Amino acid sequence: MTDTPETTPDTALVRPEARSPRGFGDKRGRDLIAERRIVAKVSEVYERWGFEPLETPAFEYVDALGKFLPDTDRPNEGVLALQDDDDQWMALRYDLTAPLARFAAQNWETLPKPFRRYAFGPVWRNEKPGPGRFREFWQCDADTVGSDRPEADAEIIAMASAGLRAAGLAEGQAVIRVSNRKLFDGLFDAGGVTDPAQRLTALRAVDKFDRLGWEGVSALLGEGRLDESGDYTKGAKLPLGVAATIEAFLASAGDAALSRAETLEAVARAGGLGAAGEAALEELAGIDAALKAMGVDQASVKFDPTIVRGLEYYTGAVFEAELLLETKDDKGRPMRFGSIGGGGRYDDLVARFTGQSTPATGFSFGVSRLASALRAAGRADASVRGPVVVIVFSQDDMQSYLDAVSELRNAGIPAELYLGRAGMKAQMKYADRRGAPAAVMLGGDEIAAGQVTIKDLDAGRALAAGVADNEAWKAARPGQVTVARSDLVQTIRGIIE
């Protein structure tokens, strides 16, 4: 509430509706705390790995984002853009990579090179909002700009794995799958598949392996496929040799027992990879050597030649982090949770500004999506504990209430005084809504006797939830106790610890 632009009270005559714009939401309580915890834990890991924090502004010039629609003078619809007073278009960042490219190009001379940075914060997409689909969400990225070494890719992968672990995913709950864009490039080149549309159809088919299995994918790589609903999808009509290599890719990807080196051998045996494919294998071998030297085990990071990472700007290695859990969909059917983050090597983004190709590699995850993954993996700390609430009986005893609040806070226990004007019953309801572990009651009698009554609201909740309904437990947690005033902090500690 510092100085603000002047308000125009005239318009207050018509009462506005209290609602957020479509696709934007408020965050509080459990969800917010879980997301902040993820960001804090991951940041700690990234800083220990030598990545420095960077914060770029919300806005970039649209030309710097590369988000103009072809043949128009307006930004494309995927971004939220506005025209500045000087008529230049600026847009809210839609990811954290484009601003990094702008920053690196702008400061290249003075940056330590290679430049490692991590960043987190909101990004904005002007997409059609829907259930669970927001136009503002948090990403967390780490990138190394200026290193072409496979060790740089390996470091990003190993650090991403360490970050997921620090965020709360246990060993075996997630895997990072790694491949290289040039594998398919080389395969298509060598096999004479030059039409970009044909390549795209083939890659889309590979992406459906999970759902369709080899038979379905095989049809889509060949003539085409009639699905159960009777719809016909035209196939990529690949040469048989190319399709056979892709079958070998899929077989190696499906074999969980293969080590990274064994997967590379299987891919090499499939043959027909061309020069680019052979280069890809060499880069992956370099990444494997570095991962081994870093002590990254075979289960946490696997090679998988079917990883493609969409139609993006990647030019070499690509990574995808996946939650290894079957979760249930809305109808209770088992479903794969799928990707929780990804990244790869992109050597052309900085060149947009400087004209010079600059090697770069990075990993990114959506903070809300990782929070969902942690919930699905049973690793979310679901409890949000409110402060201890001190009940107000009489204005005359305010000093006693405030003393109790201060004493608790000084002991590091979040505590507050009820500040409304309602009676005892409403105050108890308030304490419950706040998620208070306990309510502290200092009535006139208690104050006179040097005592305090403490209501164990955590115990009440446990009983109500039926999680602790037995006599021994009830005897240990009597629900309400009156103790010496000097035992306040100790008694509360007994409840919250």
Add this chain to the structure above:
Amino acid sequence: MTDTPETTPDTALVRPEARSPRGFGDKRGRDLIAERRIVAKVSEVYERWGFEPLETPAFEYVDALGKFLPDTDRPNEGVLALQDDDDQWMALRYDLTAPLARFAAQNWETLPKPFRRYAFGPVWRNEKPGPGRFREFWQCDADTVGSDRPEADAEIIAMASAGLRAAGLAEGQAVIRVSNRKLFDGLFDAGGVTDPAQRLTALRAVDKFDRLGWEGVSALLGEGRLDESGDYTKGAKLPLGVAATIEAFLASAGDAALSRAETLEAVARAGGLGAAGEAALEELAGIDAALKAMGVDQASVKFDPTIVRGLEYYTGAVFEAELLLETKDDKGRPMRFGSIGGGGRYDDLVARFTGQSTPATGFSFGVSRLASALRAAGRADASVRGPVVVIVFSQDDMQSYLDAVSELRNAGIPAELYLGRAGMKAQMKYADRRGAPAAVMLGGDEIAAGQVTIKDLDAGRALAAGVADNEAWKAARPGQVTVARSDLVQTIRGIIE
């Protein structure tokens, strides 16, 4: 780097300039770390005081912000606004209070009441950018909605004071000055000063007391004032009785020896306060009683009847936090640093939506401004320590380098491997730019001998800065040592601790 809207590579043919939009900047290193530290420390205090975190989106509908220009259908120029696909105008929040009012109105039925929340994050103002004047900056707010008790104001004030302390300001480096809007309201009502323009002129004059002293202010409260440059400013032409009371206000504000209760007595003695002024005194007395009960000393929080807090939406108590330091301006002249935050009671913001007056009170500060204040007060931790850098000599010894990096990280010491392809000299320059405390060298000879050479870059910087230029110090910090490989962590600890 997750899925992004499709890029349009066609436009990359013309290279864009790498720059941020006017009034927007990047943050890294020392400044970013200092600001994050402030937010973390203050958040910790606010949560211990029972304030829950809340995050509202960047955008609000413009009607909810109350930011339409009168007589037009466009938002005013102070906000960054855009028209959504459904033609509704939405704008980036310009503070954190308006979104809180919207949130509280929207969720009033289910919120625990009173509702305490804190929030931090960027806000956006569409102002003319200039040196040190940004269109995006971080605020940090705490508010209690739904309590009309003076204890609620006192709590906000005491917590703000505790927050400033936690952020790093020492005892005596800051003061929070408190007054009540209704003091002047009552004074003007009782003195027959009904013209809003006349009231405004008088309040502006009071605001200039620092600069003009009583003589200047007195002229501006009366007929008017001719300043040194020959410009004449028309005065408020207040009745003499009203001006006399204001003089008493200023006298009490200037007397640092007065306790809060004594200031209230001085104001009461000044007389002519009317019904609203008497109510203001009563509210301030209630705040003083609560502050005393909370153990808030007379030096940290003072009453000052001249505090007005601009032309804002406050309806009762107003607070202003001030840095108690003379700093120097650009020309080396002493200047007061001035306000580092403020707030007050506002009972009408939620009513904009609901039609029902809802008592609310809060405090806000700008995060960058507080960081500047800490620097001015000599309380900023100026050092940004980079990671330890492990030098690369030969690809063959990568395992040895990576082992050293892992060992340091596992000991909690930020560390990284140089990932470029430059030689020794460039790597040392890199380590220096990174702010590395030390460089770790594992040449072939060292590896063979089970040793490691450590270059003490911190010592080198201290020598270069001339802060440690004596023989005893040089003997203790020899600049470079070769030790047993097993002493790596211990030797690095000796440098950074």
